Amino acid sequence: GASDTLCYDVGGLIDGKAPLGQLKANEAGIITFEINHDESFDIIRKYSEDLAAIIIEPILGGGGGFPVNIEFLKRLREETEKYGILLIFDEVITGYRFNDSLFQNELDILPDLTTMGKIIGGGFPIGAIGGINEIVERSSPQDENQVLIGGGTFSGYPLSMIAGLKTLELLKKSQLHYTRINDEGDRLIQSLNHYFIDEKLAIVASGFKSMVMLHVMSKWVENPSIKEIIQYTDIKREAFLQLALFNRNISGLHGLGALSMANTHEHIIQVKKTLEEIAQPVSNSLIN
Numbered sequence: 001g002a003s004d005t006l007c008y009d010v011g012g013l014i015d016g017k018a019p020l021g022q023l024k025a026n027e028a029g030i031i032t033f034e035i036n037h038d039e040s041f042d043i044i045r046k047y048s049e050d051l052a053a054i055i056i057e058p059i060l061g062g063g064g065g066f067p068v069n070i071e072f073l074k075r076l077r078e079e080t081e082k083y084g085i086l087l088i089f090d091e092v093i094t095g096y097r098f099n100d101s102l103f104q105n106e107l108d109i110l111p112d113l114t115t116m117g118k119i120i121g122g123g124f125p126i127g128a129i130g131g132i133n134e135i136v137e138r139s140s141p142q143d144e145n146q147v148l149i150g151g152g153t154f155s156g157y158p159l160s161m162i163a164g165l166k167t168l169e170l171l172k173k174s175q176l177h178y179t180r181i182n183d184e185g186d187r188l189i190q191s192l193n194h195y196f197i198d199e200k201l202a203i204v205a206s207g208f209k210s211m212v213m214l215h216v217m218s219k220w221v222e223n224p225s226i227k228e229i230i231q232y233t234d235i236k237r238e239a240f241l242q243l244a245l246f247n248r249n250i251s252g253l254h255g256l257g258a259l260s261m262a263n264t265h266e267h268i269i270q271v272k273k274t275l276e277e278i279a280q281p282v283s284n285s286l287i288n
Contacts, residue, residue, distance in 0.1 A: 008032065034227070035060070035068045044079055053086035053113075058103050061093035065206040065213030065255065066226050070107055077109050086135070092117040092127075097258065098209050099178050100171040119171075122163030125154065177261040182209035184268045185259050195276055201283040203241075204229055213255035214275075216241050216282060240285055244278040
């Protein structure tokens with residue numbers, strides 16, 4: 001989820017980098033950088049003495065379904081260790097999405113802290129934090145030097161705990177399903193992009209394995225970079241695409257989203273055919 005105090009430099013904000021609810025003191029303590037850019041490490045080095053932590057999604061979920069290069073993530077781990085900066089992975093979306101584990105295990109990168117949610121709750125509200133003992137134990141109520149006070153009405157909610165545990169047990173037995181939807185997602189992304197490029201439509205499919213997201217731009221750009229996709233994103237045309245999908249019984253919220261183990265090959269083919277039918281009028285629409 002999100003709230004004002006957790007948002008800064010978020011796409012979609014009309015004026016300024018922070019929402020009105022963001023305190024100026026908080027805003028002053030936040031620095032952003034671009035993924036997959038060498039210049040980002042210059043920023044980290046410049047502020048290394050003041051940076052407490054770097055928080056990053058290994059694959060940007062709400063940020064557009066863009067994977068962070070593994071070389072970038074490995075270098076980020078090296079730089080944070082070098083300067084004594086905590087590295088925090090947001091795996092709320094990627095955790096247990098591509099296999100029965102956290103995505104960091106596939107990357108062979110160990111962050112200091114990891115946030116988790118969604119899948120681990122089995123459909124019920126949940127949030128979890130994991131990390132190395134040296135850090136996590138500092139928040140223990142048994143630690144007299146406790147640095148964090150946390151808790152709430154639904155902390156350790158029994159229904160979420162039971163549903164989450166059973167879900168993780170089932171996922172341990174579901175590797176064939178993981179392989180199937182990961183392959184389906186990769187094929188869908190590739191086939192859609194081939195179609196959009198051949199027809200010179202201002203739409204791009206991004207994602208990784210079973211994560212698939214669509215971006216409608218205001219103009220066609222050959223082989224656009226992430227920066228160009230974001231720069232030319234057309235919010236009205238994206239809404240038009242979502243409406244067209246909804247009218248054909250396909251949820252297009254958040255660009256498209258993630259494939260489910262309940263999705264069959266026939267479902268994926270239907271999504272592809274539908275997008276090919278509506279992509280031209282969406283891309284060429286005169287919405288302004």
